[in-house]
Amino acid sequence: MANQQNQPGRGDEYKLKDTSPNLGERWPHQRSSGWFGMVTGDKLTSTYDLVEQMYYLYARVVKAKDLPPNPVTGSLDPYVEVKLGNYKGTTRHFDKRTNPEWNHVFAFSKEHVQSTALEVFVRDREMVGRDDIIGRVVFDLNEVPTRVPPDSPLAPQWYRLEDQRGESKVRGEVMVAVWMGTQADEAFPEAWHSDAASVQGEGVVNIRSKVYVSPKLWYLRVNVIEAQDVAPNEKGRLPEAFIKAQVGNQVLKTKVSAAKTTNPTWNEDLVFVAAEPFEEHLVLNVEDRVSPTKDELLGRLVLPMTLFERRLDHRPVHSRWFNMERFGLAVLEGGETRKELKFSSRVHLRVCLEGAYHVMDESTMYISDTRPTARQLWKQPVGVLEVGILSAQGLAPMKSKDGRGTTDAYCVAKYSQKWVRTRTVIDSFNPKWNEQYTWEVYDPCTVITFAVFDNCHVGEKPAPATAKDTRIGKVRIRLSTLEMDRIYTHTHPLVVLQPSGVKKMGELHLAVRFTCLSIVGVIYLYMHPLLPKMHYIHPFTITQVDSLRYQAMSIVAARLGRAEPPLRKEAVEYMLDVDSHMWSMRRSKANFFRIMSLLSGTIGVFRWLEEVRRWRNPVTTLLVHVLFVILICYPELILPTVFLYMFLIGVWNFRWRPRHPAHMDAKLSWAEAIHPDELDEEFDTFPTSKPHDVVRMRYDRLRSVAGRIQTVVGDVATQGERLQSLLSWRDPRATALFVVFCLVAALALYMTPFQVVALLAGFYALRHPRFRSKLPSAPSNFFKRLPSRIDSML
Structure with missing residues (x-):
């Protein structure tokens, strides 16, 4: 295949495979024809052109009225059963109600239909015995509209109920709508699906696409x-005061004031992460360091987030004085207690909310959004990303059910602030989703992430609190490596690292298209900073960035876990690579060999020069002599020759040039030949679970330091690979710009x-600092946007 990757030494199971699915196929049918009348008539164009069309018979049961009560009990507990061949679904029942409202949608896949009629039964639920049939309505599939x-x-519409034989009308009516449509129908996400008929109760909510x-x-x-007027609880001594600030579960402390005084000074910045809508308050405690193991509370200040100014640029924020609640100790009958004092101290603060760039909720190696938080600072989108999540093939069994292996798979995609989750396909190793999603693109130098999980919450009863959806595999695609307006249809290997080693868990079939809305806007972005201006005007330290990123991940996981259905913590953490900064011998080896791969080109140049010096090829050596003499005589030709050569x-x-998107590379990640002891270390907990206390302390310290080294080595490799990508056409727009510049x-x-x-x-290099900007230069911005092979690492 033209687009299939061909790398020596790589097993076929880890290759990216090109496919030719029937995307956006036009199914011939007539608007007024029924299910079986789709051979003639006008053709309708699908609204989904990146997925294969899947046809469903939809039945919406809205409500019923004037239902007759049970002649024996005098009451009625109605529900509706919709039956198509061997498939049937039911609504929830209502106790003692003759005019119930359900508004429930059923979807029956065309592939599984073996009947020509749809039956809608209205039943009376009985506690013991078989539920009575109040009446039914039958729909001929040939008459169902599209x-x-x-x-x-x-x-x-309202339909009069018939008896089971269909010979006479009975009392009561039911409102039903029946039609034939595709997965593009608005009712598709909320519908009960026939291929998930085994899921009942709470499990139905957990399988829907959202x-x-x-x-x-x-x-x-x-x-x-x-602060002012900070008095210690013990008279006769000056306080060693410090501030402890808390937002939610984030706690930061200032240093102890340098001077022991009742008016301590700190002038320190404490930075937290907060999410809208704001649910936490800023709590400030003034504490006294009485001894190395004891701190006493002297005052408290609780401030709501809505009180603070939102700073959108680098303009200064005015400071304010706040009165604190001051506490002292009083001895009562029950012992020592704390009481509030009327005399209050004050604290001097400068507090503001700054627009956090959205990349903070993920690892900076896989940026999916570079916009600031404030919407008024957003630029116009430069493109549209359309993704069709088609299917998966050959998934491994993830759990056991009735003595056999099974998998209930769903796919999650994350780009920018938008997460999507497909519906769960029950008990299938080859699930078909065929769901299409769209994102606005504000910067093409970003990454979209896909991951497949096994759903463990499909039972009728709620799963245990310890139950977690199992990760099956992950795929990342950098948008800048995609050609504009081209549809990429590939099956990506789902490779996951387990305690037993690397394993291919199946393949994910995707269709991806990046449409450019403004080529001028894209070129403009390549010359401008990657992140918002505030990131460079008021930069954070490395320690602050790591802490803020971890807190942001926790906030995002907690908020998405409260949705219905929840996007669970284990899925969010896997998508955001929460453990990417932990020490791993495997990752360190992979980064080291990335550097060696880069240096191999330089080593090859020196070997070639050595061969020229040794006259291994006389013709080449003579040509080098001629070129050397020309450059010595005309030194002004050196730079033009170099740029022309790169051109x-x-x-x-x-x-x-690459014709396919990047994929997870097990060989590049050094996951194929990893030592079992190193793998055990990578999957060890942090802090370590090893028994000896001294070993635990030293082991954790070693992992923390080595993690920093690993990050630095990876950054060096990333810079080298970006330099290598200048002329490799991995990012076709960047290479085109550089070639034209050359x-x-x-x-x-x-x-x-x-x-x-x-x-x-x-003169430019030695210019006065007044003429220098704190923002990075255009060449630096261009270089930072170039792709590297980090997108292909596990």
Whole structure:
């Protein structure tokens, strides 16, 4: 296949495979025809063009009226049963109600239909024995109309109930709408599906497809300046005061004031993460360090988040004085207690909410959004990302049911603030979802992440609190590596690292298309900073970034876990790579060999020069002599020749540009030949679960330090791979820009004396700091947006 990856030494099971699905196929049918009348008539174009169309028979049961009560009990507990062949679904029942309302939708897949009639039964629930049939309505599938969005929903109608033989009418009516449609129908996500007929009760909610939105994140920057009239509980001594600030479960402390005084000063910044809508308060405690093991509370201040200014730029924030609740100790009959004192101390603060760039809820290696929090600072979108989550093939059994292996798979996709979750396909190793989703793209140098999970919450009874959805595999795709307006249809290997080693769990079939709305806007982005301006004007330390990222992940996981159905914590953490900064011998080896792979090109150049020096190829050596003499005689040709050479290399490499998106590479991740002891260390808990206390302390310290080294090594490898990608066409727009720049630079340098160029470059490098900006330069912004192979690592 043209788009299939061909790398030596790679097993077929880890390859990316090109496919040719029937995307957006037009099914011929007539608007007024029924289920079996789809051979003639006008053709309707699907609204989904990145998935295979799946047809369903929909039945919406709205309500009933004038139902007759049971002649024996005098009451009625009605519910509706919808039956199509061997498949049947039921609504919930109502106690003692003759005019119930259900508004329930049933969806029967066309692939499983073996009947020509749809039966709707209204039944009376009995505690003992068989439920009585009040009446029924029968629909001939040949007469069922077809609906294709954007048509308005089909209006439900009242139908008189018939007896079981259909010979006479009975008392009561039911309001029903029956139509034939596709997965593009608005009723699809909330419908009861025939392929999940075994799921009942609470499990029905947990299998539906949903769209989630990450909470809006803000930095809460608290500048603690000073305090006044801080009196210790023990008279005759000066306090060693410090501030302890808390937002939710985030706790930060200032240093102890340098001077022992009742008016301590700190001037320290404490930064938290907060999410809208704000549910926590900022709690400030003034405490006294009485001894190394004892702190006493001297005062407290509780401030709501709505009180603080939202800073959208680098303008200064005015400081304010706040009165604190001051506490002292009183001895009562029950012992020592705390009482509030009337005399109050004050604390001087400068507090503001800063727009947190959304990338903070994930690892910065896999940025999916670079916009600031404040919507008024957003630019216009430069493109549209459309994704069709088609299916999965060959999934491994993840659990046992009735003595056999089974998998209840669903897929999660995350890009920017939008998360999507497909419906769960019950008991299938080859699930078909065929669901399409769309995102606005504000920066193409971002990554979309997919992951497949096994749903363990499909039972009728709630699953135990310890039950977790099992991860099956993950796929990441960098948008900048995609050609515009091209549809990529590949099966991506689902590779996961387990305590027993690396394992392929199946394949995920995707259709991806990136449509550009403004090529000028894309080119503009390549020359501008990757993150918002506040990130560079008021930067954070590495320690702050790690802490804030972890807190943001926790907030996002908690908020999405409260949705219905919940996107559970284990899924969110896997999507956000919560453990990516932990020490791993495997990752360190992988990053080391990435660097060695980069250095192999430089080593090859030196070997070639050694071969020229040794006259291994006389013709080549003579040509090098001629070129050397020309450059010595005409030094102004050196730079134009270098740029022209890179231009020719870029044009030459265009023929071998990648034709497929990146995928999870087990060999690059050094996961195929990992030692069992190293694997056991990677899956060890943090802190370690090893028994000896001294070993635990040293082991954790080693892992923490080694994790930093691992990150630095990975960053070095990333920079080198970005440099390598300049002419590799991995990012076609970036390479095109660089190749054109090389051509323009070569022509300009041919016409400009070398001495002038050198003089201007020297003056520019030595320019006065007043003429320098804190923002990174255009070449630096361009370089930071280039892709690296980090997207392909496990």
